[in-house]
Amino acid sequence: MSQVTLAGVELQLDENGNLIDRSQWNREVAAELAKEEGIDALTEEHWKVLDFIAKDYAEKEAVPGMRRMNKVGGIPTKDLYRLFPGGPIKKAARIGGFPKPVSCV
């Protein structure tokens, strides 16, 4: 666990650097977290992904996997890798203020 101040908010982070309390999250915090992940600016395309995760999380209590992003969210894997290079799901989850996704058993 650690504490950082981003966009003027004092945030508690878990051992993976993900927000512990999502009520501390807002769009400015997201922009700062994105910078830490090497994404300079969050575009409309990024927000489409983040909004889908938020909507799906509210319903399923889990960060959607790649396939769910494709099929339900309508976002192709290719785009996800372009938008969040390296590890799209992990990065998008962190920027969106969600815990690190657990892979299913």
Place this chain on the structure above:
Amino acid sequence: MKTLAILGAGTAGTMMANHMRRKLKVEEWTIVIVDQNPDHYYQPGYLFMPFGIYGERDVVKPKQKFIPRGVEYRICAIDRIDPEANRVVLGCGNSIDYDVLIIATGTDISLEETEGQRGSDWQKHVFDFYTFDGARKLTERLKDWKGGNLVVNIAEMPIKCPVAPLEFTFLADWWLGKKGLRDKTKITYVTPLSGAFTKPVASRILDHLLEEKGIEVVSDFSIGEINNEEHKIVSWDEREVGYDLLVSIPTNMGSAAIERSGIGDELNYVPTDKHTLQSKVKDNIFVLGDATDLPTSKAGSVAHFEAEVLTENILSYIDERELEASFDGHANCFIESGHGKGFLLDFNYELEPVPGHFPIPKVGPFKLLGESRINHLGKLAFKYVYWHALLRAIPLPMVSHKMTRAGKQIPEVSPVAV
């Protein structure tokens, strides 16, 4: 007369047919079970076929043998379920009207999800061992293996028996050593996970074992394509692993009948209450085995534990009582680690696999999360238990559907598994 219909006569459906026929009065309930395939396969045996440990005869028997008297067995494809009409439409041109439905249609590999899966290398240089046909062809291919790059790749999670690819890798290491081909073979384990297994404590121990055996691990690898021309797999973030022989575990998906019925999720799994096993589709539909979307392993042992819970709950449902029996996600898996040894994992929704002894604390005879010969023998004995007790739903001594914490070394703050 009322009708209980069971879809799928694999591990889970067959067990339910046996349980329910004992519980429901023959004068009141007709039980019908449907499956497209007349043969029952012991899928855990596929793992042993490529190394000549099991032959085809060990893993196939007629389904009819395991379906109890008083249960009507139809060999027919299931076209779709119509929950509104309480009806199952069959591919043979007829249908079944049910009062209660059990879905046990399992999961299978799909060759359509990864680009190049069915390319020119398929079943020449690219094989699977998750099907009978695949295991058989891989057995033939390994017979003339002279060395080179052997790559084991999981396309995406979840897969049934999530430890099977690791076991395959360990057995390949042992078998190649025995054949004098180990130093001519580079083994690479390529996984979409960040480590060997989905749960942290077990993953650390298994990662170490892979390293000890000189097996290279490529993690966080999300496959985009199998490039048949250049014999390599390519990830979405453009990493490449070349192969001479690729043992692939393609995307696993629930039955297409679930998709046609419009009741599945993105992988055709049926949304199911994780404790009662009642579907979220409709009250009179229940689901067990690999067909569910539950956050536990897709394994025969899980289906066995679920069957006990589901039997109670269906009886309660019929009597209009609360569904009180609750499944805790209990899974119990042996892991073959080669050289006549094995591991045992025992876990549930809340507790990840940890070291200890099973089923009797401090005694065992099985060692949890530790390598031993008796664990390996346990795995081999499982075949006998499967054919003779499990399918016929004869209770196993000492192994309850509720996971026991006794005998487990539980870390003070156990990372909660989801």
